[in-house]
Amino acid sequence: MRKILHVDMDAFFASVAERDNPRIRGKAVVIARHPLETNGKGVVSTANYEARKFGIHSAMSALEAYKLCPEAVFVREDFRKYKAISKQIREIFSRYTDLIEPMSLDEAYLDVTENKIGAKSAMRIGKLIQRDIYQELNLTCSVGVSYTKFLAKIGSDFQKPCGMTVVTPEDAAEFLRDLPMRKFPFVGPRMQEGLRELGVEVGGDLLRFEEMDLIHHFGKAGRSLYNRARGIDNAPVKPNRERKSIGCEMTYGTFLQTREEVAGEIAKLADDLVFRLKSNGKSGNNLTLKVRYGDFSTITKSMTVDRNIENIEDVIAFSETLFDEQFNVDKPIRLMGVTIKNFGKDFLVNTEIPYHLKTAEEVRDYYRGLAVAASDD
Numbered sequence: 001m002r003k004i005l006h007v008d009m010d011a012f013f014a015s016v017a018e019r020d021n022p023r024i025r026g027k028a029v030v031i032a033r034h035p036l037e038t039n040g041k042g043v044v045s046t047a048n049y050e051a052r053k054f055g056i057h058s059a060m061s062a063l064e065a066y067k068l069c070p071e072a073v074f075v076r077e078d079f080r081k082y083k084a085i086s087k088q089i090r091e092i093f094s095r096y097t098d099l100i101e102p103m104s105l106d107e108a109y110l111d112v113t114e115n116k117i118g119a120k121s122a123m124r125i126g127k128l129i130q131r132d133i134y135q136e137l138n139l140t141c142s143v144g145v146s147y148t149k150f151l152a153k154i155g156s157d158f159q160k161p162c163g164m165t166v167v168t169p170e171d172a173a174e175f176l177r178d179l180p181m182r183k184f185p186f187v188g189p190r191m192q193e194g195l196r197e198l199g200v201e202v203g204g205d206l207l208r209f210e211e212m213d214l215i216h217h218f219g220k221a222g223r224s225l226y227n228r229a230r231g232i233d234n235a236p237v238k239p240n241r242e243r244k245s246i247g248c249e250m251t252y253g254t255f256l257q258t259r260e261e262v263a264g265e266i267a268k269l270a271d272d273l274v275f276r277l278k279s280n281g282k283s284g285n286n287l288t289l290k291v292r293y294g295d296f297s298t299i300t301k302s303m304t305v306d307r308n309i310e311n312i313e314d315v316i317a318f319s320e321t322l323f324d325e326q327f328n329v330d331k332p333i334r335l336m337g338v339t340i341k342n343f344g345k346d347f348l349v350n351t352e353i354p355y356h357l358k359t360a361e362e363v364r365d366y367y368r369g370l371a372v373a374a375s376d377d
Ligand code: TTP
Pocket: 008, 009, 010, 011, 012, 013, 014, 044, 045, 046, 047, 058, 059, 106, 160, 161, 275, 278, 279
């Protein structure tokens, strides 16, 4: 039986901001540029627990957050700092095991079945890690302890902040039975919607389905859902994976048939992708668009541009440019994916978003200009 921990920092960016600025401690803290500085643009990365009491959360528009709590302190992201802290956290993990799989700046899986301090109890290691992180970095984290990665991940989210949740093989079935689908890792809003249409609200509802049914509805993700609902997940903790690319893709149960639908889905993919890029501290200057048509023919096209792609506006504009040049909706589309590679060294020097552009056409022309300039040389 494996012993796996999932460690996730509490309100990570916001806790760092509070730690490093005593004047804002105890206040509602929102990580975003102040909407009054950006003409109401911008999105909340995260908020501290005080701000969450007002209903503020990640991915909400900064303007909406401001309306919910005008007194909130808005703090800009500082990815360089997060990266440095993330390294310190990993150093703490490495005191206990070398089997560490960082998932983002603020979370990692650890396999502690065999560990460097010869501890029998994974919970004990979880507590030691919480202690070290608190004493040395002045930050708190929550820990999930289980025999699979996905249960450990659910566990770390189960009681936050400063929580520890243990899910044993004996408890797993009961634990999953009443768990709402939104708490299942890797079940995004769209899959949740699909599941809701099938009458699946909690883990236990999944037990009614055959594996083939779920594969039919959700592709590969359906298979892992089938297994996970039964507490099965053999995925190993893979240490030190140095990623060469970061991407995300989506399979459409209902094929995309119009250019408007494509635009809508590109926007969603861009949102997911930029979040993954940021949480990995990466940006790159090559964007690849993959399209699989209804007849399963699959085409990927990529473009290299003159700077690192790291904001949603860039990803949308370059994806749309590629789409219009290389693809069409003559055949219905069953899958789209966007990937960024060629990671730059000077990542996360924020490229300025062209706020001066007003209409969608202006924005598109602006990016087309950049793309053309890049492909000329
Ligand atoms: P999370 O672990 O999802 O959130 P959190 O650490 O802020 O809060 P929690 O206590 O619930 O774990 O994400 C880690 C960091 O990633 C978060 O501090 C900010 C960033 N982030 C974004 O930039 N955008 C997002 O939509 C989310 C969810 C997180």
